[in-house]
Amino acid sequence: MTALGFLYPGHSAEDDYPRIEQLLGSDIRVDLVHTDLGEDAHRADALRVLGSPERLAAGVQELRHTGAEAVVWASASGSFGYGWEEAHEQVRGLAVAAGMPASSTSFGFVHAARELGVRRVAVGATYPDGVAGLFADFLRAGGLEVVAVHASGTGTAAEVGAWGEAELFALARAADHAEAEAVLLPDTALHTVSYLTSLEKDLGKPVLTGNQVTAWEALRLADRRVNAPALGALFTREPIVQV
Template sequence: MTALGFLYPGHSAEDDYPRIEQLLGSDVRLDLVHTDIGEDAPERLAKGVEQLRLAGAEAIVWACAGGSFVHGWEGAQEQVRALATTAGMPASATSFAFVHAVRELGSLRVAVGATYPEDVAGLFVDFLGAGGVEVTGVHSAGVVTAAEVGAWREAEILALARAADTPEAAAVLLPDTGLHTAAFLPALEKKLGKPVLTANQVTVWEALRLTNRRVNAPGLGTLFTREPIVQV
């Protein structure tokens, strides 16, 4: 059994995690601890670490893109290093998960469909650029609250992805762990005709990567079915 730990801000799309656990269909357990929204300082994140450690987690991921990339590449790295030191195990964050997943797929030109306001979406584009990922198109939905995003379903998510997509993009990224996407990944990829990477999906994949696990799970999209192109 591989136990993976996640620090998840607030309550929005946390039910994606038991769904993903079921879709993995293997000996993987996903343990989730909630943090307060906006509390992304290492000392605050550390409050949930002990609970995950006692649960037997082998790696921890801060399941939040915005609470990571807004600090820039170096700031996000410092955040993850502090988390790993506190946890005494490998650690990462959703923002880095996107970069690593894009590299693995070899899709270094992407489109971004962001629920965030334009300025925040721009910070994510900058973060991707620092990781060597080129953004060919970006669309901002301008949503501020996680509660609103958490109510979106397949139609709204597909519209966001389509609004961002460009012919040059090899993949479409949807960077918000507040979005429910685990149930819609195959449908989104079929309708767009290319890989779709979503926040909760890549967060779980990143935790598996940290523990050197690879699980074939077609229900979770291309990322969980492809052999690695680039080892990170």
């Protein structure tokens, strides 16, 4: 049994995680601990508070009792909002506090793109333009080429959590670009897990989403590889050998 730990801010799309656990198989356990969302706002200052060491530490103690082997901070904006260098410090601090390997959703996107062997990506962000730009900057710092950014301009995670299939597909289609090898939908407040294969069929290319990538990153930290076709191309392709 491999136990994966997640620190998830607030309550928006946390029901994606039981679905992920079901699709990964019986020897994977998903342990989700909620952190304090604080002010629900897609603003740079609020995102830094969201991902502060104090907020993360409050959830770590509970997570340590679950027997998790790795922990991922399940927030894209609460990690990329710190920028590339400070986001590294964030996960290093989380690893020390938790006593286990740690990462975040934002680093998961960079690692997942490398796993798929894609370099040119398009971003479909639920956030306002300025916050979407911070994610694009983070990806570029990780060596990816961002060929297009579409920002929907929603102000809160609660709004995004209420989105359904129609809004999700509209976001993905608006974000897609002919030069993009994959489309990235970063918000972990967005329900995506039930639609991954349909999204990839619709766009004709890999689609990476917040909660999907977060789960994959936890498996990577735990040194586990799971074939789960319902979770999209990221969970079915052979790893790319880096040279």
